[in-house]
Amino acid sequence: MTLLRVDDLCVHFRIRRGLSKRSDDIVHAVDNVSLQVEAGHTLALVGESGCGKTTVARAVLQLIKPTSGTIHFRDVDLAAAKARARRAALSDVQVVFQDPYSSLNPRMTVHDLVAEPLRVHSRLSGRELERRVLSLLEMVGLGTQHLWRRSHEFSGGQCQRIAIARALALEPRLVVLDEPTSALDVSVQARILKLLDELQQRLGLAYLFIAHDLAVVESMSHSVAVMYLGHIVERGPAAEVFEDPRHPYTLALLSSAPSPDPETGGAMRVLEGDVPSAIRPPAGCRFHPRCRFRMDICTREYPTPHAVGGRQVACHLPDDFDAGAAGSTRERHDAA
Amino acid sequence: MSAAVELLTVRDLKLQFRSMRGLVKALDGVSLTLHEREILGLVGESGCGKTITGLAILGLLQRPQAEITQGEIRYRSEDLLTKTDRQLRALRGKEISMVFQDPLASLNPVFQVGHKIEDVVRQHKGVSRKDAKETTLQALAAVGLPPTDDTLKRYPHQFSGGMRQRVCMAMALACGSPLLIADEPTTALDVTIQAQILHLLLRLRDELGVAQIIITHNVGVAAQTCDRLAVMYAGTVVEEGPTAAVLKHPRHPYTVALYQCLPHGRKAADLRTITGTVPDLIDPPSGCRFHPRCEHALDICPQQKPQPLRVGECHWVSCFWAAAQSAAADHDLRVAP
Numbered sequence: 001m002t003l004l005r006v007d008d009l010c011v012h013f014r015i016r017r018g019l020s021k022r023s024d025d026i027v028h029a030v031d032n033v034s035l036q037v038e039a040g041h042t043l044a045l046v047g048e049s050g051c052g053k054t055t056v057a058r059a060v061l062q063l064i065k066p067t068s069g070t071i072h073f074r075d076v077d078l079a080a081a082k083a084r085a086r087r088a089a090l091s092d093v094q095v096v097f098q099d100p101y102s103s104l105n106p107r108m109t110v111h112d113l114v115a116e117p118l119r120v121h122s123r124l125s126g127r128e129l130e131r132r133v134l135s136l137l138e139m140v141g142l143g144t145q146h147l148w149r150r151s152h153e154f155s156g157g158q159c160q161r162i163a164i165a166r167a168l169a170l171e172p173r174l175v176v177l178d179e180p181t182s183a184l185d186v187s188v189q190a191r192i193l194k195l196l197d198e199l200q201q202r203l204g205l206a207y208l209f210i211a212h213d214l215a216v217v218e219s220m221s222h223s224v225a226v227m228y229l230g231h232i233v234e235r236g237p238a239a240e241v242f243e244d245p246r247h248p249y250t251l252a253l254l255s256s257a258p259s260p261d262p263e264t265g266g267a268m269r270v271l272e273g274d275v276p277s278a279i280r281p282p283a284g285c286r287f288h289p290r291c292r293f294r295m296d297i298c299t300r301e302y303p304t305p306h307a308v309g310g311r312q313v314a315c316h317l318p319d320d321f322d323a324g325a326a327g328s329t330r331e332r333h334d335a336a
Numbered sequence: 337m338s339a340a341v342e343l344l345t346v347r348d349l350k351l352q353f354r355s356m357r358g359l360v361k362a363l364d365g366v367s368l369t370l371h372e373r374e375i376l377g378l379v380g381e382s383g384c385g386k387t388i389t390g391l392a393i394l395g396l397l398q399r400p401q402a403e404i405t406q407g408e409i410r411y412r413s414e415d416l417l418t419k420t421d422r423q424l425r426a427l428r429g430k431e432i433s434m435v436f437q438d439p440l441a442s443l444n445p446v447f448q449v450g451h452k453i454e455d456v457v458r459q460h461k462g463v464s465r466k467d468a469k470e471t472t473l474q475a476l477a478a479v480g481l482p483p484t485d486d487t488l489k490r491y492p493h494q495f496s497g498g499m500r501q502r503v504c505m506a507m508a509l510a511c512g513s514p515l516l517i518a519d520e521p522t523t524a525l526d527v528t529i530q531a532q533i534l535h536l537l538l539r540l541r542d543e544l545g546v547a548q549i550i551i552t553h554n555v556g557v558a559a560q561t562c563d564r565l566a567v568m569y570a571g572t573v574v575e576e577g578p579t580a581a582v583l584k585h586p587r588h589p590y591t592v593a594l595y596q597c598l599p600h601g602r603k604a605a606d607l608r609t610i611t612g613t614v615p616d617l618i619d620p621p622s623g624c625r626f627h628p629r630c631e632h633a634l635d636i637c638p639q640q641k642p643q644p645l646r647v648g649e650c651h652w653v654s655c656f657w658a659a660a661q662s663a664a665a666d667h668d669l670r671v672a673p
Contacts, residue, residue: 048526155613185381185553190597190607197604212526215556219599219607256531258556260598262580270535271528274496 003174003206004037004060004093009069011055015279027278029055031230033069034305037174042200042207044217044238046253047227048275053210056227057176060208061095062086073174091121094167098179100159104151110137110162111147117169136165140195157188161195168199174206181216193220214257218242226250229278229286236311246313249287285316293317340371343515343547344393344432349407351392354400358618362388364571364625365407367644372514375541375548377562377579379555381594383614384568386551390517393549394434395424411515430460433508437520439500443492450488453507460511475510478544479503480536498529502536509546516540519551534561555598559583564650567591570615570625576644577651587653587662589630624655632657 011030030052037043045053058064060071062078071078076089097103104113114133118124124132134144140161151159160180167175177196181189193216199205211217217224218238225235226249234247245251252271273290276282282289288298297316305314313319351363363385370376378386391397393409395416409416411432416424428434436442444452450472457468473483479502481487492500501521508516518537522530538561540546552558558565559579566576567588575588586592596608612629615621621628627637636656644652645659653659 048528157613186555187381187594187597187610190599191609193599193604194607194609213599214527215598215600219602219604252528256527258531258534258554258560260555260559260583260595260600262559262583270531272532274498274529275526 001039002036003039003074004035004208005072006033006035006056006060007070007072009033009056009059009071010067011052011059011064012067025279028230028281029278030059033227033230033232035225035232035235037206037208038222039173039206040200040204041223042209042221044209044211044221044224045227046211046214046217046224048212048253050229050275050278051227052230052278053212053227054178057095057178057208057210061093061176062090091170092173093176094170094172094174095176095178096160096163096167096180099183100156100163101151103163104159106151109148109150110142113151113162114166114169117166121170132169136169137162139168139199140165155188156184157192160184160192164192164195164199168203168205171203172205174208176208176210178210179212180209182211182213189216196220214242214254226253229275229281231286231314232305232312233287233314234311235305235313236309240309240311246308246311247287247315248291248293248317252290285314293321340374342369343372343374343412344368344370344549345408345410346389346393347408347410349389349392349409350405351388351397351402352405353402355618360617361620362402362571362617363392364620365641366568366571366573368566368573368576370515370547370549372547373541373545374564375537375550375562377558377565378549378551378568379553379558379565379594380568381553381614383570383617385571386553386568387519389568390434390519390549390551393517394428394432395419395421396428396434426460429456429508429513430511431513432515432517433511433513434517434519435501435504435508435521437523439497439504439524440492442504443500445492448489448491449495449503449507450485450490453488453503453510456507457510471510472506475506478509478540479506480532481506496529497525498532501525501533505536505540509540509544513546515547515549517549517551520553521550522557523552523554530557537561555583555595556600567594570620571617572625572654573644574626574655575651575653577648577653581648581651585648587647587651587658588626588655589632589657590626593631630657634660 009030010032013027013029015025015027033056035043045056047053059066073089073093076085078086078089111133114136115129118129118132142161181192184192200207209221221238223236224238224241225232228249234241234250241250245254256271271290276289284300285298285303288294295316303314303316305312308319346366346368349363349366353360353362366389378389380386404417453472453475454468457471476487477483481499481502495503522533525533534557537548541548550562562579564577565579565582566573569590575582575591582591583595586595593608593610599607610629615625623638623640624642627633634656642654642656644654647653647662
């Protein structure tokens, strides 16, 4: 079942500069993004900073208003729905942010942090509320001894557990995880990833998982959408995308990530140049100035995403073009 | 490797900080060796003392809050710990340089970058402005920035993150430092830009012969750039050796666990975790600092601090369990025939 469906989402920001506060500059943060999250599955949004991953998440959470496009959650059009229907739908969508310290109110105890959504949305009170709070904390591996402490007394990993407990309080169907482990050390990251995985199995949660670390994404997700400068360049089942990247940017991203295995030496392939400004994005395919397989058409026409096997790829290269063999993939480097 | 000339040695360095809550025993007997034209990686999680080690080498820690209680730091034949501030200042930027994690924070926003790099050159070499500019342009070219007047006249905010890190490196290397300490040089950068900077570090070693200490929490970065690794935990070096040996055949239980925590190619359910948390260094565990979290802890571990034991070519490990394992293996070898 499709839980979340985003169609042709565009989010543009008008920026104001100078004394007159007038400017015609528009940041094209997200352009024509379409995606679906299935119940009980994880969709990962991957890309470098500024590619629009978080903006998509914020639009899904209705924290910002899309410029155009629709967002359906369980067939409810969130933008068109009446306030009450929207609130009901959104209590099934929760979020965990990147920085656990700034997303928890330092003046509230753990108990209050976790109880707050229950007090607002549910009719629980008194002993029932206490029991629910305790069971939530237990679910994320915290105990009674932590109940009356405040966030500064916890480590980053523990704070992230509190944030997860709070997100799960209303038994959501979809949790938006915005870089949930990138502020954490690897040993703590491993524990949080395991916890998220267990919770998904147990509660049948769907995740919209936003990350820049490809290894983390590979270990967590069922499907992946790779973003570059506001566009989704490739989308499909995680195993396929990681095994056989179709879009040159996906390929570059995968081969830029340094492998912890010293014997896959020289696996880092260098992509030249920087990410262009989203105020004046390149015409045609937004990746073309950095692409090794650039053709004339790429500079003129935006490649509409089309299906390649089980995937959606936005690239002018022919479907049977083997970017890996034409350039050099991880495998080629291994052999060399 | 063993024939290579030692450039920097740190021996049994102990360092503590005064804090409101008491003495923080930040480093407890750190020993490292860096050879010429070599990249040594300092790897470990937050708070393990990687950066402190780097700052201690450069004499950048503020006294009296930070106090080195024991040990020595030798650069070529000179003992850095006995040097005065003035002598150290002459050394920094000329012999030993450092680049930091956040390039925007380490560049002064009100000066053109050319001005700042020329400052370093003129300070150390006492040359004219014209010659300094020449040297600066060469340094910019060496780090892959266009060596033009336009680059010199730009301010830090006019560069992207990756280019700023290149500017920092140009500043560090303008006077031909044979040793560069890079503290998380790519942590603030995106992966594609990170790959560019890592390539640059390798090129600096291969083409200019710059020896480097790369401080990083990212095992992938260390695996792809470093010749040798020193794995740190709670202020101690638990294992040191050639990168391939340390990562492919780790001996210390912490190195083993750290590697298995990495999500590379593993499903989340298969990830290894380390029980417990990093200790408070005001009251660190006795003996081996890793013993409360170690799955192989022996009776001796809480009582005595393990000394580095040689387990292979230039491969050292500080662990009683690993020592027992390798002794047993040796015994088996002797008994077998």
